[in-house]
Amino acid sequence: MMPNCDPEDFYQLITNMANEPKASHGLIFNTFEDLEGQALATIRQEYYPNIPVFSLGPFHKCGPTTSSSSTSLLSQDQSCISWLNTQAPKSVAYVSFGSAAKIDHAQFLEIAWGLANSGQPFLWVVRHGLVQESDLHDQVLPNGFLEALNERAYVVKWAPQKEVLAHPAVGAFWTHCGWNSTLESICEGVPMICTPCFSDQMVDARFVSDVWKVGLQLEHGIERGEVERTIRRLMVEKEGEEIKERALKLMEKANLSLKEGGSSYQSLDGLVNHILSL
Structure with missing residues (x-):
């Protein structure tokens, strides 16, 4: 559930999101047919049979890709790219829980030691407000933690x-x-470790791990041993190789969807024609 959200308000929000599109001229989704074809078919046939549905994603691949074109409201630290340039191919675990999630200090320490004990290099985003008891990562990391690594x-x-x-x-x-x-991860063929926090993230994580099978979910909470094992399963062991292969195949399908003749390309043509017909 979303943080600080009353359950009844959240239910009403979801109800409105489901009902209000019935009065629209069309629906646009940030996805592509090879990723969610079955769900899109259900939406078209059972929920909105009289409304055209357009799958135009992935949206972020359709515009400029430079850092100067970023829509992020937070200041991006480009120095991490220079650090990545010094690392071996496919060796780094990138860790980021988005702009809204919060964890407590005990969970933060379990993440830190799990990452350290995995033996893999890691790039970790510790944004302002991530840790509930502190706002600055240098105040919550154990003394000497980064230096020891x-x-x-x-x-x-x-x-x-x-x-x-x-x-x-x-x-x-x-x-x-x-x-x-x-x-974004699917489009780059990067397998995922999933720790959903609220809202649609729960469903997204289950699709990543159990439907598309391009990642693993931390099923037993955030505990350093579990973190270490999951990272090694994905990045070192044979199971991870199979997941990486599926992730690369899904990446190829994402790229093809945007090319001429691809599903998203054709859907955009359909949207343009639909707008012109109104």
């Missing part, structure tokens, strides 16, 4: 995520599974 870790307050995920050094993304982050 001998440059195997890099911590920033915010990262240029699309550039990070596209970087050849990144081999896994530990994410809250917000839809934008999930799509």
Whole structure:
């Protein structure tokens, strides 16, 4: 559930989101047919049979991709790209839980030690307000923690995520599974570790781990041993190789959807024609 949201208000919000589109001239979704074809078919046939539905995603691949074109409201630390340039291919675990999630200090320490004990280099986004008891990462990390890792870790307050995920050094993304982050990871063929926090993230994470099978979910909470094992399952062990292969195949399908003749390309043509017909 969304933080600080009354259950009845949240239910009303979801009800309105389901009912109000019935009065629209069309629905646009940030997805593509090879990713969610079955769900889109259900929406078209059972929920909105009289309304055209257009799957135009992934949206973020349709515009400029430079950091200067970012729509992020937080200042991005570009220094992490220079650090990634020093790392081996597919060796880095990128960790970011988005702009709204909060964790307590005990969970924060379990994440820190799980990452350290995994043996993998990691880039960790510790934004303002992530840890409930403190606002600054240098106040909550154990003394000497980063120094002891001998440059195997890099911590920033915010990262240029699309550039990070596209970087050849990144081999896994530990994410809250917000839809934008999930799509960005899929489009770069980066397998995911899922820790959903609220709202649609729960469903997104289950699709990542159990439907598309391009990631693993932390099923037993945030505990350092579980964190270490999950990172190693994804980045070191044979199970991870199979997940990586599926992630790369899904990336190819995402790219093809946007090319001439692809499903999203054709859907955009359909949207233009629909608008002109109104």
